[in-house]
Amino acid sequence: MSHTEDVPFGMPYRRETRYDPPAGLLQLQEQPLRRIRYYPDGVEGWLATGHALSRRILADPRFVTGERFVHSPTELPHVFVSISEQVPPGFFLFFDPPEHTRLRRKVTGVFTVKRMKELEPRVAAIVDERIAALKAAGPGADLVREFALPVPALVICEMLGVPYADRDAFQRNSADMLDLARSVEDRNKSMAELFGYLMQLVPAKRADPGDDLLSVLAADPELHDVETAGVGLILLVAGHETTANMLALGTFALLEHPGQLARLHDDPALWPAAVEELLRYLTVAHNGVMRIVKEDAEIDGRHFRAGEHVTVALQAANRDPGKYERPGDLDVERDAQGHMAFGHGLHQCVGQQLARVEMRIGFAKLFEAVPDLRLAVPPEEIPMRSDMAVYGVHTLPVEW
Amino acid sequence: MRIAVDREACTSAGMCALTDPARFDQDEDDGRVVLLEAEARDGDPDATAAAELCPSGAVTLHW
Numbered sequence: 326m327s328h329t330e331d332v333p334f335g336m337p338y339r340r341e342t343r344y345d346p347p348a349g350l351l352q353l354q355e356q357p358l359r360r361i362r363y364y365p366d367g368v369e370g371w372l373a374t375g376h377a378l379s380r381r382i383l384a385d386p387r388f389v390t391g392e393r394f395v396h397s398p399t400e401l402p403h404v405f406v407s408i409s410e411q412v413p414p415g416f417f418l419f420f421d422p423p424e425h426t427r428l429r430r431k432v433t434g435v436f437t438v439k440r441m442k443e444l445e446p447r448v449a450a451i452v453d454e455r456i457a458a459l460k461a462a463g464p465g466a467d468l469v470r471e472f473a474l475p476v477p478a479l480v481i482c483e484m485l486g487v488p489y490a491d492r493d494a495f496q497r498n499s500a501d502m503l504d505l506a507r508s509v510e511d512r513n514k515s516m517a518e519l520f521g522y523l524m525q526l527v528p529a530k531r532a533d534p535g536d537d538l539l540s541v542l543a544a545d546p547e548l549h550d551v552e553t554a555g556v557g558l559i560l561l562v563a564g565h566e567t568t569a570n571m572l573a574l575g576t577f578a579l580l581e582h583p584g585q586l587a588r589l590h591d592d593p594a595l596w597p598a599a600v601e602e603l604l605r606y607l608t609v610a611h612n613g614v615m616r617i618v619k620e621d622a623e624i625d626g627r628h629f630r631a632g633e634h635v636t637v638a639l640q641a642a643n644r645d646p647g648k649y650e651r652p653g654d655l656d657v658e659r660d661a662q663g664h665m666a667f668g669h670g671l672h673q674c675v676g677q678q679l680a681r682v683e684m685r686i687g688f689a690k691l692f693e694a695v696p697d698l699r700l701a702v703p704p705e706e707i708p709m710r711s712d713m714a715v716y717g718v719h720t721l722p723v724e725w
Numbered sequence: 726m727r728i729a730v731d732r733e734a735c736t737s738a739g740m741c742a743l744t745d746p747a748r749f750d751q752d753e754d755d756g757r758v759v760l761l762e763a764e765a766r767d768g769d770p771d772a773t774a775a776a777e778l779c780p781s782g783a784v785t786l787h788w
């Protein structure tokens with residue numbers, strides 16, 4: 326009981342390299358489930374870095390999100406801590422069953438594998454338009470601004486029925502709410518602004534419905550307008566930041582691994598597997614996901630006490646040598662299935678099948694249409710999103 | 726082996742329909758699992774992967 330000094334402070338999150346989680350974090354995998362002290366006050370909690378244990382925790386209903394997160398595994402407050410301070414109604418990542426189930430099932434029908442298959446031609450058309458815009462902006466351009474950000478933003482706007490013309494405000498607000506370098510208060514101000522924007526959109530959708538998800542939800546008698554706004558908020562934020570960063574960081578990683586890119590060039594049928602491998606290798610949700618112990622639990626002989634905080638380091642689980650051979654290698658031909666880039670358990674990503682379609686079509690078309698795509702600056706000069714909840718690049722200057 | 730699905734446990738992630746579309750589909754309304762074919766050869770790789778990849782334990786295999 327008096328081992329407090331042996332318990333390390335926090336989860337290492339400052340990277341030494343562009344693509345790898347911090348070496349200090351991977352070293353902790355010797356003990357795939359361990360106690361750490363949380364910021365700011367040194368309270369003890371848990372950190373899972375192993376693949377199997379991470380899966381078990383996230384699949385276990387005793388580990389919940391519907392409680393208030395007050396301790397953070399990192400010096401800069403984790404997004405779970407900032408958002409849980411004032412969870413918007415309907416923001417179902419922070420609800421437990423049965424409320425989570427009720428809200429989540431309102432939207433999962435539009436994200437099925439079949440619906441995403443039907444959406445492919447539309448995604449392809451958007452990707453083509455953005456590639457044309459990228460080329461028109463040339464001879465060199467920022468891939469984030471011209472391609473990686475607009476593609477998922479256009480897709481989610483169209484699905485939700487959010488006017489793309491309003492993107493400046495919502496992209497700024499969602500970036501700000503996920504910016505760890507900002508204070509919790511500032512992040513939550515941005516979230517409140519975005520929520521306010523959606524609150525005025527919901528009655529407008531009811532008055533003048535379109536063929537989109539917000540119109541359907543706005544007309545649903547079982548949903549209050551505040552819930553619809555919160556559901557819209559989580560889809561809008563989660564729906565473009567994550568995919569945008571996968572597209573940009575994935576392009577960067579492939580440009581820096583020309584052998585891998587050449588294999589994809591020779592055999593485009595490898596793209597679906599390559600997307601899974603990029604998800605695993607890059608794990609853009611790079612600060613882990615958090616849970617709170619709802620009731621005392623025992624896993625693997627370790628005793629969890631009600632109220633304790635748990636961080637599941639997806640970025641480490643995806644590099645677990647017990648699950649993947651040579652986990653530090655990007656290998657587009659490996660079977661990366663079972664990776665945890667979209668989480669696991671009840672909260673596993675709602676938009677994953679959409680994200681897969683956007684990445685498969687986005688990467689394949691980009692490298693096909695711009696075969697001589699290359700970085701316009703030395704790789705060390707690319708600004709990495711180290712202090713953002715979603716890892717990636719701030720800009721990616723490319724030429725062709 | 727036989728496949729069983731638990732629609733109450735299902736969280737509509739779509740991993741089964743993605744992995745083994747011959748045996749699994751999703752409800753049009755809420756994306757929950759719909760079992761098309763409950764029989765599979767022992768050790769069938771697609772059915773085994775579908776069960777393994779299900780995030781909420783809604784797909785199970787029985788012998």
Ligand code: HEM
Nearest residue numbers: 417418563564567568610614666667668672674675676680
């Ligand atoms: C490559 C892109 C993406 C990545 C890496 C990603 C990652 C994640 C992760 C790790 C979680 C689990 C969080 C947790 O368990 O605490 C999650 C949940 C979620 N994601 Fe994604 N996501 C991506 C794309 C999307 C898209 C395109 C959408 C929407 C259109 C979306 C909507 C959501 C929602 C609504 C949740 C909460 C689910 C729940 O609480 O039940 N995501 N995502």
